[in-house]
Amino acid sequence: MELRHLRSFVVTAEELHVGRAATRLHLTQPSLSRQLAALERDVGVPLFTRVKRRFGLSPAGEVFLGAAREIVRRADEAARDAQRAHRGELGTLRLRFVQSATFEALPRLLVAFRAAYPDVALDVENMTTLRQVAALRAGEADVGLLRPPISEPTLNTRVVSRDPxxxxxxxxxxxxxxxxxxxxxxxxxxxxxxxxxxxxxxxxxxxxxxxxxxxxxxxxxxxxxxxxxxxxxxxxxxxxxxxxxxxxxxxxxxxxxxxxxxxxLWELALAWSADSPSPVLSRFLAVAEQAEQAGQI
The missing domain is CATH 3.40.190.10 (Periplasmic binding protein-like II)
Incomplete structure:
Protein backbone atom coordinates (compact mmCIF):
# COMPACT_ATOMS: atom_id res chain seq x y z
CA MET A 1 0.00 0.00 0.00
CA GLU A 2 1.64 3.22 -1.17
CA LEU A 3 1.27 6.62 0.46
CA ARG A 4 0.62 8.30 -2.90
CA HIS A 5 -2.29 5.92 -3.45
CA LEU A 6 -3.75 6.86 -0.06
CA ARG A 7 -3.35 10.55 -0.87
CA SER A 8 -5.11 10.03 -4.21
CA PHE A 9 -7.90 8.14 -2.47
CA VAL A 10 -8.48 10.92 0.08
CA VAL A 11 -8.65 13.64 -2.57
CA THR A 12 -10.96 11.54 -4.76
CA ALA A 13 -13.19 10.79 -1.77
CA GLU A 14 -13.42 14.51 -1.06
CA GLU A 15 -14.24 15.42 -4.65
CA LEU A 16 -16.30 12.33 -5.57
CA HIS A 17 -15.25 13.13 -9.11
CA VAL A 18 -12.24 11.58 -10.79
CA GLY A 19 -11.70 14.53 -13.12
CA ARG A 20 -11.64 17.15 -10.38
CA ALA A 21 -9.51 14.92 -8.16
CA ALA A 22 -7.02 14.38 -10.98
CA THR A 23 -6.76 18.13 -11.47
CA ARG A 24 -6.06 18.69 -7.75
CA LEU A 25 -3.45 15.94 -7.77
CA HIS A 26 -1.85 17.11 -11.04
CA LEU A 27 -2.47 13.67 -12.57
CA THR A 28 -4.18 12.45 -15.68
CA GLN A 29 -7.50 10.71 -15.14
CA PRO A 30 -6.19 7.33 -16.41
CA SER A 31 -3.22 7.55 -14.04
CA LEU A 32 -5.48 8.36 -11.07
CA SER A 33 -7.85 5.53 -11.99
CA ARG A 34 -4.91 3.09 -12.03
CA GLN A 35 -3.80 4.27 -8.58
CA LEU A 36 -7.29 3.82 -7.15
CA ALA A 37 -7.59 0.37 -8.66
CA ALA A 38 -4.19 -0.61 -7.23
CA LEU A 39 -5.26 0.60 -3.77
CA GLU A 40 -8.48 -1.41 -3.94
CA ARG A 41 -6.46 -4.49 -4.86
CA ASP A 42 -4.17 -3.89 -1.84
CA VAL A 43 -7.12 -3.40 0.52
CA GLY A 44 -9.01 -6.30 -0.97
CA VAL A 45 -12.43 -4.63 -1.17
CA PRO A 46 -14.01 -1.95 -3.38
CA LEU A 47 -13.66 1.52 -1.92
CA PHE A 48 -15.90 3.29 -4.43
CA THR A 49 -19.24 2.54 -5.98
CA ARG A 50 -19.80 3.16 -9.68
CA VAL A 51 -23.50 2.78 -10.50
CA LYS A 52 -25.07 4.39 -13.55
CA ARG A 53 -22.36 7.02 -13.84
CA ARG A 54 -22.81 7.90 -10.17
CA PHE A 55 -19.51 7.80 -8.31
CA GLY A 56 -19.44 7.49 -4.53
CA LEU A 57 -17.79 5.86 -1.56
CA SER A 58 -18.64 2.30 -0.71
CA PRO A 59 -19.42 1.46 2.95
CA ALA A 60 -15.87 0.09 3.22
CA GLY A 61 -14.53 3.26 1.63
CA GLU A 62 -16.34 5.45 4.17
CA VAL A 63 -14.69 3.51 7.01
CA PHE A 64 -11.31 3.54 5.25
CA LEU A 65 -11.40 7.30 4.64
CA GLY A 66 -10.88 8.32 8.28
CA ALA A 67 -7.80 6.18 8.73
CA ALA A 68 -6.43 7.17 5.31
CA ARG A 69 -6.78 10.87 6.17
CA GLU A 70 -4.94 10.34 9.45
CA ILE A 71 -2.11 8.45 7.74
CA VAL A 72 -1.72 11.18 5.13
CA ARG A 73 -1.84 13.89 7.80
CA ARG A 74 0.79 12.18 9.92
CA ALA A 75 3.00 11.55 6.91
CA ASP A 76 2.81 15.22 5.95
CA GLU A 77 3.51 16.23 9.53
CA ALA A 78 6.48 13.87 9.71
CA ALA A 79 7.88 15.33 6.49
CA ARG A 80 7.49 18.89 7.82
CA ASP A 81 9.15 17.93 11.09
CA ALA A 82 12.03 16.29 9.24
CA GLN A 83 12.50 19.42 7.16
CA ARG A 84 12.44 21.60 10.27
CA ALA A 85 14.93 19.32 12.01
CA HIS A 86 17.19 19.56 8.96
CA ARG A 87 17.02 23.35 9.28
CA GLY A 88 17.75 23.18 13.02
CA GLU A 89 14.30 24.42 14.00
CA LEU A 90 13.34 21.19 15.75
CA GLY A 91 15.30 18.68 17.81
CA THR A 92 17.29 18.73 21.04
CA LEU A 93 20.24 20.85 22.10
CA ARG A 94 22.45 19.19 24.72
CA LEU A 95 24.04 22.11 26.56
CA ARG A 96 26.48 21.78 29.46
CA PHE A 97 27.67 24.70 31.59
CA VAL A 98 29.90 25.69 34.47
CA GLN A 99 28.04 27.02 37.48
CA SER A 100 29.36 30.56 37.17
CA ALA A 101 27.64 30.78 33.76
CA THR A 102 24.22 30.46 35.42
CA PHE A 103 24.23 34.00 36.80
CA GLU A 104 24.40 35.91 33.50
CA ALA A 105 25.60 34.23 30.30
CA LEU A 106 23.50 31.05 30.41
CA PRO A 107 20.07 32.62 31.05
CA ARG A 108 20.70 35.33 28.48
CA LEU A 109 21.73 32.80 25.84
CA LEU A 110 18.76 30.57 26.59
CA VAL A 111 16.29 33.47 26.46
CA ALA A 112 17.62 34.50 23.04
CA PHE A 113 17.65 30.95 21.71
CA ARG A 114 14.18 30.12 23.06
CA ALA A 115 12.76 33.24 21.43
CA ALA A 116 14.26 32.27 18.06
CA TYR A 117 13.61 28.50 18.19
CA PRO A 118 10.82 27.73 20.67
CA ASP A 119 10.34 24.15 19.44
CA VAL A 120 13.89 22.98 20.17
CA ALA A 121 14.07 20.94 23.37
CA LEU A 122 16.84 21.92 25.79
CA ASP A 123 18.85 19.27 27.65
CA VAL A 124 20.94 21.30 30.11
CA GLU A 125 23.27 20.07 32.83
CA ASN A 126 25.81 21.66 35.15
CA MET A 127 29.31 20.22 34.57
CA THR A 128 32.86 21.23 35.35
CA THR A 129 35.07 22.24 32.44
CA LEU A 130 36.92 18.91 32.57
CA ARG A 131 33.70 16.90 32.39
CA GLN A 132 32.38 19.07 29.59
CA VAL A 133 35.48 18.44 27.50
CA ALA A 134 35.08 14.69 28.00
CA ALA A 135 31.36 14.84 27.11
CA LEU A 136 31.98 16.91 24.00
CA ARG A 137 34.79 14.61 22.90
CA ALA A 138 32.56 11.56 23.37
CA GLY A 139 29.64 13.11 21.48
CA GLU A 140 27.50 13.14 24.63
CA ALA A 141 26.96 16.92 24.49
CA ASP A 142 26.51 19.41 21.66
CA VAL A 143 27.91 22.57 23.22
CA GLY A 144 29.47 23.66 26.48
CA LEU A 145 29.90 26.89 28.41
CA LEU A 146 33.26 26.41 30.08
CA ARG A 147 36.38 28.08 31.38
CA PRO A 148 39.42 27.87 29.08
CA PRO A 149 42.17 26.96 28.63
CA ILE A 150 41.41 23.47 27.36
CA SER A 151 43.77 21.13 25.54
CA GLU A 152 41.49 19.36 23.08
CA PRO A 153 42.27 19.96 19.39
CA THR A 154 38.95 18.48 18.21
CA LEU A 155 36.97 21.27 19.90
CA ASN A 156 36.28 24.78 18.65
CA THR A 157 35.88 27.56 21.20
CA ARG A 158 34.54 31.10 21.14
CA VAL A 159 34.94 33.43 24.11
CA VAL A 160 31.67 35.06 25.19
CA SER A 161 32.84 36.96 28.29
CA ARG A 162 35.92 37.85 30.30
CA ASP A 163 35.26 37.97 34.01
CA PRO A 164 37.21 39.31 37.01
CA LEU A 265 40.41 38.08 33.48
CA TRP A 266 38.78 34.65 33.33
CA GLU A 267 37.40 33.69 29.96
CA LEU A 268 34.01 32.03 29.58
CA ALA A 269 33.72 30.30 26.23
CA LEU A 270 31.40 28.21 24.14
CA ALA A 271 32.98 24.93 23.07
CA TRP A 272 31.76 22.42 20.51
CA SER A 273 33.05 19.63 18.32
CA ALA A 274 34.32 20.75 14.93
CA ASP A 275 32.82 17.57 13.47
CA SER A 276 29.33 17.93 14.95
CA PRO A 277 26.60 17.38 12.33
CA SER A 278 23.87 18.95 14.48
CA PRO A 279 21.80 21.62 12.66
CA VAL A 280 20.43 22.70 16.06
CA LEU A 281 23.98 23.42 17.21
CA SER A 282 24.56 25.63 14.16
CA ARG A 283 21.42 27.60 14.98
CA PHE A 284 22.46 28.00 18.62
CA LEU A 285 25.93 29.24 17.68
CA ALA A 286 24.41 31.77 15.29
CA VAL A 287 22.05 33.04 18.00
CA ALA A 288 24.95 33.25 20.48
CA GLU A 289 27.01 35.27 18.01
CA GLN A 290 24.13 37.67 17.39
CA ALA A 291 23.54 38.05 21.14
CA GLU A 292 27.23 38.73 21.71
CA GLN A 293 27.37 41.34 18.96
CA ALA A 294 24.29 43.00 20.44
CA GLY A 295 25.94 43.13 23.85
CA GLN A 296 23.36 40.79 25.39
CA ILE A 297 25.98 38.46 26.92
Whole structure:
Protein backbone atom coordinates (compact mmCIF):
# COMPACT_ATOMS: atom_id res chain seq x y z
CA MET A 1 0.00 0.00 0.00
CA GLU A 2 1.64 3.22 -1.17
CA LEU A 3 1.27 6.62 0.46
CA ARG A 4 0.62 8.30 -2.90
CA HIS A 5 -2.29 5.92 -3.45
CA LEU A 6 -3.75 6.86 -0.06
CA ARG A 7 -3.35 10.55 -0.87
CA SER A 8 -5.11 10.03 -4.21
CA PHE A 9 -7.90 8.14 -2.47
CA VAL A 10 -8.48 10.92 0.08
CA VAL A 11 -8.65 13.64 -2.57
CA THR A 12 -10.96 11.54 -4.76
CA ALA A 13 -13.19 10.79 -1.77
CA GLU A 14 -13.42 14.51 -1.06
CA GLU A 15 -14.24 15.42 -4.65
CA LEU A 16 -16.30 12.33 -5.57
CA HIS A 17 -15.25 13.13 -9.11
CA VAL A 18 -12.24 11.58 -10.79
CA GLY A 19 -11.70 14.53 -13.12
CA ARG A 20 -11.64 17.15 -10.38
CA ALA A 21 -9.51 14.92 -8.16
CA ALA A 22 -7.02 14.38 -10.98
CA THR A 23 -6.76 18.13 -11.47
CA ARG A 24 -6.06 18.69 -7.75
CA LEU A 25 -3.45 15.94 -7.77
CA HIS A 26 -1.85 17.11 -11.04
CA LEU A 27 -2.47 13.67 -12.57
CA THR A 28 -4.18 12.45 -15.68
CA GLN A 29 -7.50 10.71 -15.14
CA PRO A 30 -6.19 7.33 -16.41
CA SER A 31 -3.22 7.55 -14.04
CA LEU A 32 -5.48 8.36 -11.07
CA SER A 33 -7.85 5.53 -11.99
CA ARG A 34 -4.91 3.09 -12.03
CA GLN A 35 -3.80 4.27 -8.58
CA LEU A 36 -7.29 3.82 -7.15
CA ALA A 37 -7.59 0.37 -8.66
CA ALA A 38 -4.19 -0.61 -7.23
CA LEU A 39 -5.26 0.60 -3.77
CA GLU A 40 -8.48 -1.41 -3.94
CA ARG A 41 -6.46 -4.49 -4.86
CA ASP A 42 -4.17 -3.89 -1.84
CA VAL A 43 -7.12 -3.40 0.52
CA GLY A 44 -9.01 -6.30 -0.97
CA VAL A 45 -12.43 -4.63 -1.17
CA PRO A 46 -14.01 -1.95 -3.38
CA LEU A 47 -13.66 1.52 -1.92
CA PHE A 48 -15.90 3.29 -4.43
CA THR A 49 -19.24 2.54 -5.98
CA ARG A 50 -19.80 3.16 -9.68
CA VAL A 51 -23.50 2.78 -10.50
CA LYS A 52 -25.07 4.39 -13.55
CA ARG A 53 -22.36 7.02 -13.84
CA ARG A 54 -22.81 7.90 -10.17
CA PHE A 55 -19.51 7.80 -8.31
CA GLY A 56 -19.44 7.49 -4.53
CA LEU A 57 -17.79 5.86 -1.56
CA SER A 58 -18.64 2.30 -0.71
CA PRO A 59 -19.42 1.46 2.95
CA ALA A 60 -15.87 0.09 3.22
CA GLY A 61 -14.53 3.26 1.63
CA GLU A 62 -16.34 5.45 4.17
CA VAL A 63 -14.69 3.51 7.01
CA PHE A 64 -11.31 3.54 5.25
CA LEU A 65 -11.40 7.30 4.64
CA GLY A 66 -10.88 8.32 8.28
CA ALA A 67 -7.80 6.18 8.73
CA ALA A 68 -6.43 7.17 5.31
CA ARG A 69 -6.78 10.87 6.17
CA GLU A 70 -4.94 10.34 9.45
CA ILE A 71 -2.11 8.45 7.74
CA VAL A 72 -1.72 11.18 5.13
CA ARG A 73 -1.84 13.89 7.80
CA ARG A 74 0.79 12.18 9.92
CA ALA A 75 3.00 11.55 6.91
CA ASP A 76 2.81 15.22 5.95
CA GLU A 77 3.51 16.23 9.53
CA ALA A 78 6.48 13.87 9.71
CA ALA A 79 7.88 15.33 6.49
CA ARG A 80 7.49 18.89 7.82
CA ASP A 81 9.15 17.93 11.09
CA ALA A 82 12.03 16.29 9.24
CA GLN A 83 12.50 19.42 7.16
CA ARG A 84 12.44 21.60 10.27
CA ALA A 85 14.93 19.32 12.01
CA HIS A 86 17.19 19.56 8.96
CA ARG A 87 17.02 23.35 9.28
CA GLY A 88 17.75 23.18 13.02
CA GLU A 89 14.30 24.42 14.00
CA LEU A 90 13.34 21.19 15.75
CA GLY A 91 15.30 18.68 17.81
CA THR A 92 17.29 18.73 21.04
CA LEU A 93 20.24 20.85 22.10
CA ARG A 94 22.45 19.19 24.72
CA LEU A 95 24.04 22.11 26.56
CA ARG A 96 26.48 21.78 29.46
CA PHE A 97 27.67 24.70 31.59
CA VAL A 98 29.90 25.69 34.47
CA GLN A 99 28.04 27.02 37.48
CA SER A 100 29.36 30.56 37.17
CA ALA A 101 27.64 30.78 33.76
CA THR A 102 24.22 30.46 35.42
CA PHE A 103 24.23 34.00 36.80
CA GLU A 104 24.40 35.91 33.50
CA ALA A 105 25.60 34.23 30.30
CA LEU A 106 23.50 31.05 30.41
CA PRO A 107 20.07 32.62 31.05
CA ARG A 108 20.70 35.33 28.48
CA LEU A 109 21.73 32.80 25.84
CA LEU A 110 18.76 30.57 26.59
CA VAL A 111 16.29 33.47 26.46
CA ALA A 112 17.62 34.50 23.04
CA PHE A 113 17.65 30.95 21.71
CA ARG A 114 14.18 30.12 23.06
CA ALA A 115 12.76 33.24 21.43
CA ALA A 116 14.26 32.27 18.06
CA TYR A 117 13.61 28.50 18.19
CA PRO A 118 10.82 27.73 20.67
CA ASP A 119 10.34 24.15 19.44
CA VAL A 120 13.89 22.98 20.17
CA ALA A 121 14.07 20.94 23.37
CA LEU A 122 16.84 21.92 25.79
CA ASP A 123 18.85 19.27 27.65
CA VAL A 124 20.94 21.30 30.11
CA GLU A 125 23.27 20.07 32.83
CA ASN A 126 25.81 21.66 35.15
CA MET A 127 29.31 20.22 34.57
CA THR A 128 32.86 21.23 35.35
CA THR A 129 35.07 22.24 32.44
CA LEU A 130 36.92 18.91 32.57
CA ARG A 131 33.70 16.90 32.39
CA GLN A 132 32.38 19.07 29.59
CA VAL A 133 35.48 18.44 27.50
CA ALA A 134 35.08 14.69 28.00
CA ALA A 135 31.36 14.84 27.11
CA LEU A 136 31.98 16.91 24.00
CA ARG A 137 34.79 14.61 22.90
CA ALA A 138 32.56 11.56 23.37
CA GLY A 139 29.64 13.11 21.48
CA GLU A 140 27.50 13.14 24.63
CA ALA A 141 26.96 16.92 24.49
CA ASP A 142 26.51 19.41 21.66
CA VAL A 143 27.91 22.57 23.22
CA GLY A 144 29.47 23.66 26.48
CA LEU A 145 29.90 26.89 28.41
CA LEU A 146 33.26 26.41 30.08
CA ARG A 147 36.38 28.08 31.38
CA PRO A 148 39.42 27.87 29.08
CA PRO A 149 42.17 26.96 28.63
CA ILE A 150 41.41 23.47 27.36
CA SER A 151 43.77 21.13 25.54
CA GLU A 152 41.49 19.36 23.08
CA PRO A 153 42.27 19.96 19.39
CA THR A 154 38.95 18.48 18.21
CA LEU A 155 36.97 21.27 19.90
CA ASN A 156 36.28 24.78 18.65
CA THR A 157 35.88 27.56 21.20
CA ARG A 158 34.54 31.10 21.14
CA VAL A 159 34.94 33.43 24.11
CA VAL A 160 31.67 35.06 25.19
CA SER A 161 32.84 36.96 28.29
CA ARG A 162 35.92 37.85 30.30
CA ASP A 163 35.26 37.97 34.01
CA PRO A 164 37.21 39.31 37.01
CA UNK A 165 38.10 37.63 40.28
CA UNK A 166 36.26 39.09 43.29
CA UNK A 167 36.54 38.65 47.03
CA UNK A 168 33.62 37.11 48.92
CA UNK A 169 33.50 38.27 52.53
CA UNK A 170 31.16 37.73 55.48
CA UNK A 171 29.00 40.84 55.66
CA UNK A 172 30.35 41.78 59.10
CA UNK A 173 33.98 41.35 58.12
CA UNK A 174 36.03 44.55 58.64
CA UNK A 175 37.17 44.50 55.00
CA UNK A 176 33.53 44.51 53.84
CA UNK A 177 33.45 48.24 54.51
CA UNK A 178 35.92 48.87 51.68
CA UNK A 179 34.79 49.36 48.09
CA UNK A 180 37.70 47.32 46.74
CA UNK A 181 40.80 45.71 48.20
CA UNK A 182 44.20 44.37 47.20
CA UNK A 183 44.86 40.67 47.48
CA UNK A 184 47.48 41.32 50.13
CA UNK A 185 44.70 42.53 52.47
CA UNK A 186 43.54 38.89 52.67
CA UNK A 187 46.95 37.51 53.70
CA UNK A 188 45.89 36.64 57.26
CA UNK A 189 42.46 35.22 56.38
CA UNK A 190 41.21 31.65 56.26
CA UNK A 191 40.10 30.69 52.75
CA UNK A 192 37.27 28.64 51.27
CA UNK A 193 38.28 27.76 47.70
CA UNK A 194 37.09 25.82 44.70
CA UNK A 195 38.09 22.19 45.04
CA UNK A 196 40.65 20.87 42.56
CA UNK A 197 37.94 18.56 41.23
CA UNK A 198 36.22 21.73 39.98
CA UNK A 199 39.26 22.21 37.76
CA UNK A 200 42.85 22.17 38.96
CA UNK A 201 43.75 25.24 36.89
CA UNK A 202 41.21 27.36 38.79
CA UNK A 203 42.58 26.59 42.24
CA UNK A 204 46.18 26.73 41.00
CA UNK A 205 45.65 30.14 39.41
CA UNK A 206 44.01 31.60 42.51
CA UNK A 207 46.79 30.32 44.74
CA UNK A 208 49.32 31.64 42.21
CA UNK A 209 47.79 35.13 42.38
CA UNK A 210 48.01 35.03 46.19
CA UNK A 211 51.66 33.94 46.06
CA UNK A 212 52.39 36.81 43.68
CA UNK A 213 50.75 39.14 46.22
CA UNK A 214 53.20 37.91 48.86
CA UNK A 215 51.31 35.24 50.81
CA UNK A 216 50.21 31.62 50.67
CA UNK A 217 46.48 31.32 51.35
CA UNK A 218 45.48 29.23 54.37
CA UNK A 219 42.79 26.99 52.83
CA UNK A 220 40.49 25.61 55.53
CA UNK A 221 37.69 24.31 53.30
CA UNK A 222 37.13 23.38 49.67
CA UNK A 223 33.86 23.03 47.74
CA UNK A 224 32.92 22.24 44.15
CA UNK A 225 29.92 24.56 43.89
CA UNK A 226 30.02 28.33 44.12
CA UNK A 227 26.72 28.36 46.04
CA UNK A 228 28.27 26.08 48.64
CA UNK A 229 31.33 28.30 48.88
CA UNK A 230 29.13 31.37 49.43
CA UNK A 231 27.18 29.52 52.13
CA UNK A 232 30.42 28.61 53.92
CA UNK A 233 31.60 32.22 53.73
CA UNK A 234 28.26 33.36 55.13
CA UNK A 235 28.73 30.90 57.99
CA UNK A 236 32.03 32.56 58.85
CA UNK A 237 34.39 29.73 57.86
CA UNK A 238 36.54 32.11 55.86
CA UNK A 239 36.75 34.38 52.86
CA UNK A 240 36.92 33.34 49.23
CA UNK A 241 38.01 34.43 45.79
CA UNK A 242 35.34 33.78 43.17
CA UNK A 243 35.06 34.20 39.44
CA UNK A 244 32.40 36.78 38.63
CA UNK A 245 29.53 36.95 38.04
CA UNK A 246 28.66 35.76 41.51
CA UNK A 247 25.40 34.34 42.86
CA UNK A 248 22.97 36.87 44.30
CA UNK A 249 22.98 36.97 48.06
CA UNK A 250 21.57 39.04 50.88
CA UNK A 251 23.86 41.94 51.78
CA UNK A 252 23.55 41.03 55.46
CA UNK A 253 25.23 37.64 54.87
CA UNK A 254 27.91 37.93 52.17
CA UNK A 255 29.34 40.85 50.21
CA UNK A 256 31.49 40.85 47.08
CA UNK A 257 34.32 43.28 46.59
CA UNK A 258 36.50 43.90 43.49
CA UNK A 259 40.19 43.08 43.69
CA UNK A 260 42.34 46.13 42.92
CA UNK A 261 45.36 44.11 41.75
CA UNK A 262 45.94 43.95 38.00
CA UNK A 263 44.86 40.33 37.55
CA UNK A 264 44.08 38.57 34.27
CA LEU A 265 40.41 38.08 33.48
CA TRP A 266 38.78 34.65 33.33
CA GLU A 267 37.40 33.69 29.96
CA LEU A 268 34.01 32.03 29.58
CA ALA A 269 33.72 30.30 26.23
CA LEU A 270 31.40 28.21 24.14
CA ALA A 271 32.98 24.93 23.07
CA TRP A 272 31.76 22.42 20.51
CA SER A 273 33.05 19.63 18.32
CA ALA A 274 34.32 20.75 14.93
CA ASP A 275 32.82 17.57 13.47
CA SER A 276 29.33 17.93 14.95
CA PRO A 277 26.60 17.38 12.33
CA SER A 278 23.87 18.95 14.48
CA PRO A 279 21.80 21.62 12.66
CA VAL A 280 20.43 22.70 16.06
CA LEU A 281 23.98 23.42 17.21
CA SER A 282 24.56 25.63 14.16
CA ARG A 283 21.42 27.60 14.98
CA PHE A 284 22.46 28.00 18.62
CA LEU A 285 25.93 29.24 17.68
CA ALA A 286 24.41 31.77 15.29
CA VAL A 287 22.05 33.04 18.00
CA ALA A 288 24.95 33.25 20.48
CA GLU A 289 27.01 35.27 18.01
CA GLN A 290 24.13 37.67 17.39
CA ALA A 291 23.54 38.05 21.14
CA GLU A 292 27.23 38.73 21.71
CA GLN A 293 27.37 41.34 18.96
CA ALA A 294 24.29 43.00 20.44
CA GLY A 295 25.94 43.13 23.85
CA GLN A 296 23.36 40.79 25.39
CA ILE A 297 25.98 38.46 26.92
Missing amino acids: LVAALPARHPLAERESLPLAALADESFVLYTRAFGPSVQDSIIGHCLAAGFSPRVVQEAAGVQTIVSLVAAGLGVSLLIAPTPPTAEQSVVYRPISDDLP
